Amino acid sequence: MKIKPFVAVRPPKEKAAQIASPPYDVVDREEAAALAEGNPLSFLRIVRSEIEFPPEQDAYDEAVYRRAAENFEQFKKTGWLQSAERPALYVYRLQQGEHQQCGVVTVCHIEDYDEGRIKRHERTRKPTEDDRTRHVDTVNANTGPVFLTYRDQPTVDRLVADVQTREPLYDFDAPDGVRHTVWEVSDTDAWVTAFDGITESYVADGHHRAASAARVARLRRDADPHSTGAEDYNWFLTVFFPAGQLRILPYNRCVKDLNGKDPDAFLSAVRDRFDVQATDTPEPAEPGVVCMFLDGNWYSLRWDADASDDPVAGLDVSVLQDRLLAPVLGIEDPRNNPRIEFVGGVRGTKELERRVREGRAAVAFSMYPVRVDQLMAVADAGRIMPPKSTWFEPKLKSGLLVHELGPITGKT
Numbered sequence: 001m002k003i004k005p006f007v008a009v010r011p012p013k014e015k016a017a018q019i020a021s022p023p024y025d026v027v028d029r030e031e032a033a034a035l036a037e038g039n040p041l042s043f044l045r046i047v048r049s050e051i052e053f054p055p056e057q058d059a060y061d062e063a064v065y066r067r068a069a070e071n072f073e074q075f076k077k078t079g080w081l082q083s084a085e086r087p088a089l090y091v092y093r094l095q096q097g098e099h100q101q102c103g104v105v106t107v108c109h110i111e112d113y114d115e116g117r118i119k120r121h122e123r124t125r126k127p128t129e130d131d132r133t134r135h136v137d138t139v140n141a142n143t144g145p146v147f148l149t150y151r152d153q154p155t156v157d158r159l160v161a162d163v164q165t166r167e168p169l170y171d172f173d174a175p176d177g178v179r180h181t182v183w184e185v186s187d188t189d190a191w192v193t194a195f196d197g198i199t200e201s202y203v204a205d206g207h208h209r210a211a212s213a214a215r216v217a218r219l220r221r222d223a224d225p226h227s228t229g230a231e232d233y234n235w236f237l238t239v240f241f242p243a244g245q246l247r248i249l250p251y252n253r254c255v256k257d258l259n260g261k262d263p264d265a266f267l268s269a270v271r272d273r274f275d276v277q278a279t280d281t282p283e284p285a286e287p288g289v290v291c292m293f294l295d296g297n298w299y300s301l302r303w304d305a306d307a308s309d310d311p312v313a314g315l316d317v318s319v320l321q322d323r324l325l326a327p328v329l330g331i332e333d334p335r336n337n338p339r340i341e342f343v344g345g346v347r348g349t350k351e352l353e354r355r356v357r358e359g360r361a362a363v364a365f366s367m368y369p370v371r372v373d374q375l376m377a378v379a380d381a382g383r384i385m386p387p388k389s390t391w392f393e394p395k396l397k398s399g400l401l402v403h404e405l406g407p408i409t410g411k412t
Contacts, residue, residue, distance in 0.1 A: 001117065001198045003106040004235065005087035005188045009141070009402040015080055017172040019043050020180065020397035023144050029059065041080055043399030045071045047143050060131060065138040072139050081402065088186050090401060091163045092239055095179040096394040101245035102160050104191070105145060105401055107235035110217045113210055117200050118148065119379035122207045122387055125335045132212035140405050142213055142237035144398040146206035149372065152242040155194045170400060178394040201240065202379050205392045210236065232406035239396060243372045249345030250369045251391040252352055254361035256339045259330045263295040273323045274301040282349035284368040290320050291366040293352055311377040316368050317386045335387045342388035345369065
């Protein structure tokens with residue numbers, strides 16, 4: 001893997017907690033506005049700048065992207081964000097209860113992405129990729145890191161452990177109880193060498209951020225007749241976590257209607273495809289089970305395991321998609337169908353019940369989480385998981401470390 005130290009744009013220590021925000025794709029527009037209310041320093045004003053417009057404003061209007069760039073420049077002018085004195089790497093530790101994971105924040109070259117050394121397991125949705133591409137291009141920065149994972153490397157582990165004995169750059173508890181600690185690493189030669197020994201990595205979270213960074217790099221290469229491949233726009237912000245430290249939560253599903261069926265007819269169709277039993281347990285205790293909330297009741301859906309070696313077909317999310325969502329509910333392409341919503345497992349099954357009881361959804365499905373080794377097997381096979389198959393928790397904050405793309409040559 002090609003990595004290098006970079007000059008981060010970052011907040012002063014005393015403002016880090018106030019600036020740091022959830023990633024753009026973890027909160028919707030209404031939630032983002034509520035979180036930023038009364039806080040002019042919230043980084044959501046850059047990654048979700050539509051919150052500064054009336055609710056009826058199109059979030060994809062050019063004015064929204066201009067506002068994001070203006071806010072980014074204003075944050076720098078006021079000193080809320082400042083350029084680091086020197087290129088560096090960073091160690092970023094997340095702690096939630098007893099769970100702890102430590103990653104390395106750096107920049108990767110888009111060649112590793114384009115040539116498949118950074119492996120993907122999901123397709124992107126075009127509207128979201130287009131949105132993030134315009135955002136990166138207009139703001140002229142990677143405002144949030146791509147979350148990568150790799151098979152554990154003892155050499156990297158030792159380097160990370162040594163850094164944590166030093167004084168951190170940032171150390172604060174977020175409102176959700178997650179502790180965020182960041183260390184700066186200025187002596188980076190050993191780190192770059194250690195990452196030379198990592199031959200492949202995997203996008204755990206941030207497929208749209210990675211795709212948009214690569215698209216912007218290609219646009220700028222095309223516009224720059226003197227491009228050498230070394231320019232800052234050819235590098236994008238990443239954080240590497242060892243696979244052994246990761247925690248994946250389920251990514252649940254809600255469907256807005258029953259595709260013309262009443263609850264009894266729908267339940268009958270489900271029984272034709274699964275072993276269905278009423279249950280008081282809304283979360284599957286093992287793979288090969290999906291829990292369904294319908295008409296005020298929970299049901300467990302079981303099926304015979306597929307003997308195939310296909311790493312995608314055996315996933316619970318694939319079985320649900322292939323046996324129920326597509327043939328019964330008519331959701332052939334969940335990436336682009338507005339009738340399905342994806343709900344991160346951190347919100348819990350009470351959120352699924354709430355959406356159904358309030359009429360926002362007609363049925364909800366509680367999933368068993370995908371494992372990291374399953375994710376890697378799918379990516380290694382060059383295959384694609386159904387969209388929104390994995391929810392990694394805890395989440396990184398945006399705004400603590402930003403990577404600028406450098407001077408713009410030509411017109412993008």
